[in-house]
Amino acid sequence: METETAIDSEYPNSNGHDQAAAQVELGRLPALIESLLFAAGAPVGMSRLVEALDGPERREVAAALKALTESYERDGRGLRLVQVAGGYQLRTPHEHAPWVRRLLRERPPRLSRPMLETLAIVAYRQPCTRAEIEAVRGVEADAVLSTLLDRRLVRIVGRKDTPGRPLLYGTTREFLEVFGLPDLSALPTLRELGEAEIVDAAGVRPPAVNGEGTEPDGTGAEPPGDTG
Amino acid sequence: MTVPCTVRLPIFEGPLDLLLHLIKRNEVQVSDIPIATITDQYLATLEELPELNLDGAGEYLVMAATLVYIKSRMLLPVPEEEDEPEDDPRHELMQQLLEYQRYRDVAVGLGERAVLDRDVFARDPERLGPPRPGEPAEPAVRDASLGDLLDALRGVLRRLRPPPVHEVPREEISIGQAVERVLARFADAEAVEFAALFAPEATRAEVIATFLALLELIRLRVLRAQQAERFGAIMLTLAVATVAEAAGRVHDLGRWSGEEGQHGDGDRDR
Numbered sequence: 001m002e003t004e005t006a007i008d009s010e011y012p013n014s015n016g017h018d019q020a021a022a023q024v025e026l027g028r029l030p031a032l033i034e035s036l037l038f039a040a041g042a043p044v045g046m047s048r049l050v051e052a053l054d055g056p057e058r059r060e061v062a063a064a065l066k067a068l069t070e071s072y073e074r075d076g077r078g079l080r081l082v083q084v085a086g087g088y089q090l091r092t093p094h095e096h097a098p099w100v101r102r103l104l105r106e107r108p109p110r111l112s113r114p115m116l117e118t119l120a121i122v123a124y125r126q127p128c129t130r131a132e133i134e135a136v137r138g139v140e141a142d143a144v145l146s147t148l149l150d151r152r153l154v155r156i157v158g159r160k161d162t163p164g165r166p167l168l169y170g171t172t173r174e175f176l177e178v179f180g181l182p183d184l185s186a187l188p189t190l191r192e193l194g195e196a197e198i199v200d201a202a203g204v205r206p207p208a209v210n211g212e213g214t215e216p217d218g219t220g221a222e223p224p225g226d227t228g
Numbered sequence: 229m230t231v232p233c234t235v236r237l238p239i240f241e242g243p244l245d246l247l248l249h250l251i252k253r254n255e256v257q258v259s260d261i262p263i264a265t266i267t268d269q270y271l272a273t274l275e276e277l278p279e280l281n282l283d284g285a286g287e288y289l290v291m292a293a294t295l296v297y298i299k300s301r302m303l304l305p306v307p308e309e310e311d312e313p314e315d316d317p318r319h320e321l322m323q324q325l326l327e328y329q330r331y332r333d334v335a336v337g338l339g340e341r342a343v344l345d346r347d348v349f350a351r352d353p354e355r356l357g358p359p360r361p362g363e364p365a366e367p368a369v370r371d372a373s374l375g376d377l378l379d380a381l382r383g384v385l386r387r388l389r390p391p392p393v394h395e396v397p398r399e400e401i402s403i404g405q406a407v408e409r410v411l412a413r414f415a416d417a418e419a420v421e422f423a424a425l426f427a428p429e430a431t432r433a434e435v436i437a438t439f440l441a442l443l444e445l446i447r448l449r450v451l452r453a454q455q456a457e458r459f460g461a462i463m464l465t466l467a468v469a470t471v472a473e474a475a476g477r478v479h480d481l482g483r484w485s486g487e488e489g490q491h492g493d494g495d496r497d498r
């Protein structure tokens with residue numbers, strides 16, 4: 001690695017920095033991660049952080065992330081480190097929203113009740129068809145589904161192998177990002193919300209749990225039926 | 229100055245939403261709905277709801293019918309020994325309501341989360357760049373909708389059209405000329421198939437002029453268009469004895485014979 005760095009004369013001024021990066025002191029790790037997350041903007045997965053840091057082990061990175069998360073909250077800073085959509089991201093705290101909104105002069109995205117209800121059904125039952133959504137809500141879902149598709153909160157994940165081959169819908173990475181969810185398993189189980197025996201009777205599956213466990217690792221906690 | 233008094237009717241997201249509203253208002257359990265009371269209130273609310281759009285009304289009316297049906301079944305005597313919950317006429321509706329209620333609760337929970345770009349903000353993520361080979365691709369692509377396809381088509385068509393150049397002579401074809409061309413096809417044929425009227429190499433203007441000519445000839449009862457079966461071939465036949473007679477009728481009745489068939493073209497057949 002070091003010989004490669006020396007040969008790499010394309011960026012002669014960065015050589016010294018690259019060499020320094022090869023031996024990260026663990027004490028600097030939280031600040032370094034802060035820089036990476038700031039530069040990235042989007043959620044960054046654990047594996048990509050480890051790759052960029054090039055040295056510290058995964059558990060050391062995880063500890064630094066935890067320390068950074070805690071320091072933001074403890075010191076009442078203007079950022080929070082959140083786990084979202086299979087990665088880590090810097091976001092402004094909720095209570096600062098009025099000022100940020102005024103600065104950006106953007107209207108907040110509208111999330112109507114039909115949209116939220118449809119999203120809830122898709123999130124728990126995915127992949128599911130429009131007819132299934134309509135059966136639960138008792139109203140037609142065509143318009144609201146196309147809005148959600150436009151907003152990229154749901155996507156078409158395939159077709160169901162039944163007569164008519166209806167389209168199957170699932171939630172997207174944007175869905176996790178918009179609602180600040182690390183992955184789909186972060187949704188409360190329906191069992192917690194309603195009477196348990198009804199859940200069984202209705203045959204509702206709990207939200208899909210990714211095989212990768214709860215720790216976001218950058219592989220993007222995607223809904224099941226991804227390949228559908 | 230008086231403060232305008234606005235009455236806000238609760239907006240219901242559908243029949244199930246309305247039912248849950250009534251159940252809550254009556255302080256009863258979903259598992260033990262007083263069906264007669266709820267049905268009456270449901271029907272009364274339907275009459276109050278102004279301007280239900282037609283689609284929505286259908287959904288509300290189906291539920292009204294279901295409620296009345298359940299109410300009628302509740303009146304029937306139930307055999308003593310059969311006391312399964314599934315035998316309760318309300319069972320299915322109860323299941324449906326409970327399921328909807330659960331998702332409604334989830335929806336409320338979602339709406340209360342710290343929503344990105346509404347409650348919390350992050351930096352513009354565009355700079356991270358696309359994932360490298362071997363990395364899991366993020367689903368930045370979605371399936372193209374019909375609208376997307378049409379947009380793409382529009383783009384292609386825009387590219388196809390050559391830039392307008394004044395010197396390019398436009399090939400003009402008048403409807404009068406097209407009428408003559410169409411009639412000429414019947415000089416040695418009893419019937420001509422619709423599609424055969426349009427040469428593959430015809431320009432768009434020619435196709436449209438030919439089609440308009442065809443409509444005109446049918447209007448003047450010079451040609452007859454017939455189709456043996458739905459989506460079958462459309463056959464065109466002369467509605468008059470000869471092509472000459474057809475041309476004569478076009479000349480007499482049509483408005484294309486005089487001003488449109490310029491340069492004596494229109495007189496050639498006579």
